[in-house]
Amino acid sequence: MLDVNKEASVVKSPLTCLIVDDSAFMRFHLRRMMDSFDNVIASEAANGNEALREYGRLRPDIVLMDIVMPGMEGVETVKRICSEDPKARVIMISSVSYQEKVAEAMSAGAKWFIPKPVTTEELRRAIQNVLSPTTDN
């Protein structure tokens, strides 16, 4: 098992994660990756509005966020989550990864950006970095 949950290894509580993507395939794929890590509880949202509602209800340790979604897209959703909770830890996972869009996502409050297709190793590294930002990559 990969131990992505450095904080949980101290406090013995599971890492909670909210997966936000309009694609059922991506939610399935990311949930399977998260399930392969140790001590993780994952929830899902299929659009921006659902993500805001679930974030407020669950206050997850991390959020995995798509960008291109119908209705409220990912960057706007991150902006709203971070204005409500400046300590939110959001990892963007998107097929659209040009420099301006990445900068827009980071300035909205995202802590990390992974271009699709994402690998388990990239996701593990991103989560470790977001949970312990002082750790070297």
Added chain:
Amino acid sequence: MRLDFVKIFVDSTAVLFRELIGPPVDVPSISMKPSPVAGREVMAIIGLAGEAHGRVIFDMDLFTAVQLAGHMLGEPSPGMTPLVRSSIAELASMAIGRAISKINDGGTRLSMSPPTVITGANLVSYDQCFETLVAPIATAYGEVRVNITIQDLD
């Protein structure tokens, strides 16, 4: 027709297919077709907007779609399930997203719509007056055609 963008779409798709589906992936030729595009049983459609506009349609046989999705999911699928449809949509989205990113980094603003997947027999896509470039991409699971129409706004 923005042929420079067409090449980026085709190259990005071929590279992504090699990464996700594995070899062999081959693009034997690209041809120009007048609209409408006659598709096969499964079509994934993505709209393009910004400083240029158009759309990209991936079309393939049902068998190919189910096999490609099964490869992506890591398990065989019994047929055109919602998860298979979503896998094909995501495959198209990742390919075009990668191309869009290169085009934007090159200085042209272009955005994409979320993909729409349509299934059925004798599907035809009608456009107003555009010609379409068609790139057949051969994969281990059958051919995927990438039908691209893109023009500058002026």
